[in-house]
Amino acid sequence: MCGIAGLFNCNLPADELRLDQAVAKLTHRGPDDRGIFLDGRFGMGHTRLSIIDLAGGHQPLFSEDRRLALIANGEIYNFIELRSELTAAGFRFQTQSDSEVILHAYLAFGEGFLERIQGMFAFALYDALEGRLILARDRLGIKPLFLARRPDGIAFASEIKALLPLLDQPREIDPQGLAQYFQNQFSTGATTVLRGVERVLPGEAVVVEAGKTTRRFRYWSPLAVRTEELDFDEAAARFDALMERVMVEHMRSDVPFGLFLSGGVDSSLLLALLTRYSGEPIRTFSVGFPGTSLTDELPLAEGLARRFRSRHREIRPGPQDILHSLPLTVWAADDLMRDNASLPTSLLARAAGEELKVVFSGEGGDEVFAGYGRYRTSPLERLFKSLLAPGSGGFRTRGSFRGRWPKTLFGPALLAAAQSARRPVQESWRETPREWSDLQRMQYVDLCHALPDNLLVKADRMLMAWGVEGRVPFLDHRVVEFGLSLPDRLKIEGRQGKLFLKRWGERLVPAEQLYARKRGFHVPLGEWLDEPFLERLNRILPEHPALTPWFKPAGIRALIARCRDERQGSAMLWAIIQFAIWHRLFISGNGERPEALTDPLEILQR
Template sequence: MCGIAGVLMRAGRYPDPEQLRVMAAALAHRGPDDRGAYCGGTVGLAQTRLAIIGLATGHQPMVAVEDKLALAANGEVYNYLELNEELRAAGRVLRTDSDSETILHAYAVHGLGCLTRLRGMYAFALHDARSGQLILARDRLGIKPLFYVKLPDRIAFASEIKALLPCLPGRPEVEPGALRRFLQNQFAGGEETVLHGIRRVLPGEALVLQPDLSIERHRYWSALAVAPRTIGVAQAREELDRLMDTAMQEHMRSEVPFGLFLSGGVDSAVLAAQLHAHGAGRIRSFSVGYRGTTMADELDEAARVAAHFGFDHQPLELTLDQVFARIPHTVWAADELMRDYASLPTSILAQAAGDELKVVFSGEGGDEAFAGYRRYHPRPLERWFKTLRHPGSGGFRTRGQWSRHWSQRLFGPRLGAAPGLDRAPFLAAWAATPAAWSAMQRRQYTDLVTALPDNLLVKTDRMLMAFGVEGRVPFLDHRVVEFGLSLPDQLKVRGHRGKWLLRHWAEPLLPPGHLERPKRGFHVPVGDWLTGDLVGRLGERLAANRGIREWFKPAALPALVAARQAGRGGERELFGLMQFAIWHRIFIEEPGLIPAPDEDPLEWV
């Protein structure tokens, strides 16, 4: 697991080693173990390394002199052992124990066709000096991030946006439409980010950058190719058993110890059972709960699962002050504007795990693959009503996060006039789905290409990597996702409960009664914190913030504060404004500023 960055310069220009150093320094948290750079012609590559596989021989960027190839890679190619056997049979000589070297040789043999052979989570830049091309590629589900910006004399890329800021010719500019989508959708997804000109490489995509800085897109995987299946329970159980067995064997490949985040829910409990069955032994597990709040947590359930499988368990019981002191650091870590409250406890878990581990398993993806969320199977009347009011997505993802009342009163002129529909990413995803799919499959797919890569996996990657921890997510093995998406609806939902097949398959593996608990989710007691005098002080800070004054109407803030203090909503609006104010300071006003893990959020507004 690493951070990568680099540039492709226009012909006649050459990369600046000092700029590569600065870009790499911005990614030091992603790779505290090693750092390297490569300059070849018009291409410069940099990498910061978190050593997990090939500890002694995995220095990057890697260069294959005989093939005139150079590589900077982030992530893991889990099936590298199997691929290496094939590559040796084809006459390739592998010189390291690193899974990243597999990418170099696979490309030398198969060209871009190598991408369909890689299984894992990765983002990489590969320089082919013979053709002059630079290839930027990202894994199928978007587990690992990759951003780029096209400038007149170069294309620069990096694992995180903060490493691209030194390349910009002037002050970073906010993209109005993306900012509004963040406020309304919780995240701003797709190619466009909230910073003008900075774009994402999409999941399942490779960009081929030509010497003249033109860009060719190569889509090597899409969930749209998944065909619905007619399959019975017995066969589905057998297939799921084989898939999870293979996925776990590959995901457990590591030369360093690993642990597990235990939420007390189904998905992390399934991973606990699988790790135990595959001989993980007495690994470290971590869970989080809260003190001084009315919100229930899952510490007891997590401890019960850990005891059942003999793990060395560490529960973290947090105060509200501990949780919300993470706000500035999580805004910095995320890079992107993304309002997932769970980033706060995830950051604390990551720091605790990072004190002793480099790898942690986590249950992200189980709900998307096996239809665990209630929103995938709404009641017919609810679906009909939402479709009638907001057509285009089958009644799915129809309502903005901000109330119409507050958006009308608080959005400034440029924000209110921003082009494009806030729901555009969801509408486009829904429209792309095959006619043979059910509404449930369409809902799963829409999340798989929007909320999953641009919200949930931002939290998983950035919060963990901020403390040098790699998160492994076996439910997002693309074969598991394809299997789950292809299942008939009746194997996903029964009795209005989701993930039916996964529960049915896992029941014999888990502590008795564990699956009888209702789905609770990874909640955070924001409402208990955002109250009283704190809201008033926050409102005063927001009114004076440069970013808020530029994009919103500060005159409406007292009414929002009063509504929140009176218990009449406003929680999401205030939290979103606070995040934007802090983000604006870190990424627009003072790039390079890094909050400590525990800060007073009001001091950063």
Template structure:
């Protein structure tokens, strides 16, 4: 797990001295153990390393001089042992213990077809000097991030936005469509980011860049290739067990100890059972709840699961100010704006885990893969009505997060007239699905290519890497994703409940009654914190923020605050504006600022 960055220049262009050093310095939190640089002609590569596999021999960039190849990689290739054995038969012998070296040898033998052989979570840049090209590639599900910007004289790339900001030819500018998407859906989906001109490498793709800076997209995987299966519960349960075991065996490969984030829900409990089944032993597990709030948590349920499997459990009970003091740092760590309140406790869990570990397992993906969300099984009338009012996505992902009255009152002119429509990524994903898929499969797929990589996995990667911790998400092994997506609907939802097959398989392994508890989710008591005098103070400070004055109508803020204080809504809108104001300071006004892990968020709202 690491941070990577670099560039490819147009012929005759020289980078400013120290360019690579400045880029990788911004990514030091992702890789505090080591760093390395490479420069060959027009190409520069850099990496900051978090040592997980091949501790002594995995220094990067990794080079294959005889083949003219150089590589920097972030993440893990879990099946490196199997690939190395096959590549050895072709005369390719690994010189290090690093799983990333396998990428070099696989590419040398198979070219871009090597991508289809890799299993894992990764983003990498590979310089092929002989073919005069730079390859930027990202794993199938988008577990690991990779950003790039095509400038007139170069293409620059990095694991995080903050490493690119200093290289842009002008001061960073906000992308209006991406900002609208964040406000409406709590994240911006697709290739465009909140910074104008900076894009994401899409999951399941490689970008091939030639000396003239032409970009060619090479898609090597898509969930749309999955065909529905007619399979019964008995064989499906057997196959699920085989796939879970195979994924866990590979995900447990590490040369350092690992732990588990244990929420008390289904997915993390299943991971606990699998870790125990595969001999993980007395690992550290972590769960979080809150003091001084009316919101229920799952601390007791998590503790029961940990005790059942003999884990060394850490139960964190947080004060509200401790949670919300994490806002500035979590915004800095995330790079991308998203209104997922769970970033805050996740960040605290990551900091706690970093004192003991470099790797933690987490249950992201279970709901998307096995049909767990309630939004996947709406009443037929609701689905029909939403589809009629907002067509294009079968009644799925139709409602924005902001109330219409606050959009009309607060949006400035530039924001109010943005095209394309805010729902465009969801409609495009829905329309791209095969004709023989069910409504449920289309809902799963739409989330798999929008909310999963651009929201949920941003939280998992960036909150953990903000403290040098690698998150492993076995449910997103692509073999499990393909299996879950292909299942008949009746093996995903029954009697109004989701994840039927996963629960059926896991029930004998878990404490009695654990799976019968209602799903609570990973909630955060925002309403208990953002009210009263604090809401009024937030409103006053927002009016003094340059980003708010540019994109919104500050004169409407008093009405929003009054509604919030009176309990008449406005909480999501006020919190979203707070996030944007802090993000604007960190990424637009003052790139390079780094908040401490605990700060008063009110100190970070108003512009200097």
């Protein structure tokens, strides 16, 4: 796992000093090594976390004739098979790195090389002979990649903070991205909160020539999936073979690995599979919140750890540890989002990083196999919601700020932008094949938006902040295609979701573990809005310079009063606090890393 950055100018030579500053912003993603390459108007840089070929995987990688230069972030899981095929075709490899297959696959297969690569990745491939740069991101968006327009060309990087030294224009907020963040928890699609900075989409490639984007294309999309009428036994037989192959490939590593164990379906199954295929105890990590109203899941995880004889470690953060982790998680997320599970995930990653470089986790299981309760809403309820908010079949119809609060809180610019905050969901819903079921459409919407722009931001950025690579086998694109293609009756039955995966897993994990009520990964932040904190917040937040262009000071005071008097509205308040922290770090600041534990209100007063 690594960090990448670069720039391609239209006229001027690439600035090595600024490129070096950009690469320095990504040291947390790759603390083991650093490399920079310049070629006239083009420059690229790389930071490395050594996982495969510890001694010989320095990047940039070059073809033998140095026509091609490559920097890559992620893992190519089928590199052994692809390397054998390319070697048989006459290509000679200079390293044992999994990333080197990208170079030779490009020469062997042309633009079709992207379809031959399986893994999680974001890379920049420079062809000096053609004067062409290809930027590409993996099919599900597991690895991040951002693109910025500059007056004299383009810049790209794994994280927005690395783009800051490369931008030549003042940093401004994109109202549409900001409205999406407040209403949906995250900005989505190509849109980010920073004007002029966009995401390369999952499964997308961008071609840049002479500093200008000349073409963008999707090399993979879930829209090609069609339903297969299978019974459970047929589907289980296929999934047996698929998961064996996926796990063998995902477990390829020259360093030890561990697992984040929550006690839920996905991480429980991963523990069983990792134990089966490794043949030795797995290092596992769990987090709980003693002293809060939340159900403590540590006993569930501990029971599984005993069953599979894992080497288990529990993390029990106190309220202040969680609260003071907020500035670092906002910095780490980089791409403004507000999944509060980022807080315990960061604490888990910090603990894991003391021992390991690679950790598995269960992201994707709910999207791929239909585990969320929102997928089981009754047709009548969805019909009613679709009448109130048309365009998505009654799915994801309500924003986080609703009722009187948008008009109470939002200033004119934010209120106007919020009117179209649902547009990405509506567009994704409409582009699905006519023969798909509504369940498949709901899965697809989440695969396009909530997964890459929220959950995978957490999974990648919280771990990489501590130099840890996250691997997510349920998001191998072959598993995604399999789950999306299953008939609805194998995924949902009554109030039971993720039915196929649970039935399939009964041979591996006790049934009571699989069919227990889904708890989710919640953080009790609302319980920690005590009177002293709210009093300080009331002095700092309403007139804060990050907020006054977008919010009404009186509305913020009203929200704080509601949290104090009615114990309601904490999610909205935390959303505003996180934006103010992000603004301090990325707009008025230069993306500097806060201390691991920092009072969030002290950050806002600087």
